[in-house]
Amino acid sequence: MTDLIVRLFVPHADDIADAAVRTRYGLVAGVTGIVCNVLLCVAKGAVGLLAGSVSIVADAVNNLSDAASNVVSLLGFKLASKPADANHPYGHGRFEYLAGLVVAALVLAIGLNLAWSSVQKIVAPEPVEFSWALVVVLALSILVKLWMAAFNRTLGRRISSDTLEATSVDSRNDVISTAAVLSCAVVSQVTGLQLDGWAGLAVGVFIVWSGVGLVRDTVSPLLGQAPSPELVEHIRKRIMSYPGVLGTHDLMVHDYGPGRQFASAHVEMAAEADPMESHDLIDNIEQDFKDEDGLIVTLHYDPIVTDDPQVNDMRNWINQAVKQIDARLTIHDLRTVPGPTHTNVIFDCVRPHDLALDNDELRRRVSELVRERYPRCICKITIDDSYVSSRQ
Template sequence: MAITADAFNNLSDAGSSVITLVGFRLAGQRADKNHPFGHGRLEYLSGLLVSLLILLVGVELGKASVQKIFNPEPVVLTALTVGVLAASIGIKLWMSVFNRSLSRRVKSAAMAAVATDSLSDAVATSAVLLSLVIGHFTGFHADAWAGLLVAAFILRAGWGAVRDTLDPLLGKTPDPELVRAIEETVMRHSDISGLHDLVIHDYGPGRSIMSLHAEVPAGGDLMALHETIDALERELKERFGIETTIHMDPIVTDDGVTTALREAVEHLVREVNPQLSIHDFRMTAGRTHTNLIFDVVVPFNCPLNDRELEQSVRTRVRALEDGKYDAVIQLDRSYV
């Protein structure tokens, strides 16, 4: 039984290798009219298929092991069996190491999934071999229990691989290291006093697109600022290989009233919830009162719902100077 499971496992490996190879080739296709963002996500899809195959093997092995526990068969051990299993372990270990280093070099989730698969196979086959040896010398049917343990191991590895390939397909939070490096690059420009609303879309390895808002002085020269922004877009493209669009937000820095009010609003927003932050603060004076217009960034785990949050902030803004100010709020989610 254990050997049959192992053989079945090897067959599914051949299948997953083919899927990975085909996926890699398809993902490498150039962008075309119908797919201007390229075909990179196909690699995540092939990785997902491989992960599902790993899960299938885990389920099958688990089922067979449980059956074997209830219907034990005598263990037969020959020199040939031992030799074949040992060779199989060696090959699997080598494949795992090879695919792991390759996946690091080309940053491929599909290849990482294959490496995980090979490693779990090596462990599975080792357990099969060990249990056969134990069964041979003691008569105890260890191979069924070993099979069950291995099935659990394979299922766990498969689930991890599913998550690794599913996350980028759904769109996941970008690597915080990358975000920090991008922010550093942007903030190196003295004309830019801040940034917000950074969004990165991942269309597959090496194919990302992002947009961000850069805060520039409201009184600055538009032509000069635009030149800075254009240069920054090119710089980001060169450094990170990410196509970038930057939106300019004018920030009033030389007006004491605006600055004081912005600080007051920052403070009261943090009172509502310490995780909240604001940006794009501006004010428009009307006849009876002044509108304070700003965006509030709301984290996904914020306990208040949008309505409560807006109410709470507006009430506090109204209380600022006897109802002199009204808040016009736009709620934002953070994409990084």
């Protein structure tokens, strides 16, 4: 069913790097969700009012809020597709993240409201009228929401959308809440126990817990989270795959919304090579990233002396030695300035953010390692913070 809907309503569906295709996915998901949720709200609302069940009415209101969430998601995709302008040169892609945050906040608010209504029902319980119409409507609701959860999860993963992933989680929560309501209605009919309020409270607590997680997940990209280890490794491997590239470091990735990422990095190349050829290679790497990954990359050329065996040996030794302090430490841009009494060894050291040592202590530890091997050398170390995930 999902593939059929995509084929019917999303032209060029495989070209997910195209902003227009991505927007079309969002519109299809939003309209589908609005239609399904409004129908479920009407059906469950009618049954809940007739049965006098606070949990079923709350479940119906939950579907209505889901429809509102779908409207928010739809608007988010539409606004995110706006092109860049003078005030927003990187586009409007973060509207999609904002839409995801609004959906998460709505989920949290619904959970709190349901929990409060359920507490009132526990304090003042009222009998719930059982009917087969109630069973049929709730069972159909579970089936529809199961499909919606899978539908939004599939589309969300296909276009890497946190908003659709959040909508999928919300639909999953609806399955759990409706199943709990149905189970308690059956148990109450069989045993006579009034479990309606308790069922609503359990569902409300679960939705609140889920909403908190969704808020955390949707806030992270807005705050500027580290790029995924997979993306970091992909960029590193692609850069290193070009002949003449000796190393890369200082990678930074800026996320302005799905499909709108910008990256910068330093590329080490032989200082003895023709600078015009090196510059041309860097231009080609940047263009290849844009053409093949839709990623705008800016590369900085770092010339490295390669015809001095002593400097090469020192660079390799120090790069391995610093891993005695922490396996994630690396160095780059090493050069030496010999003098009559000592040699200055100048290089950068990249530290992960969670390293226990502060910058001064790290400089001291690295300097001691180097002095043990090269007694005449004095280290001049610049500490660089890593802007990529330490999980790589």
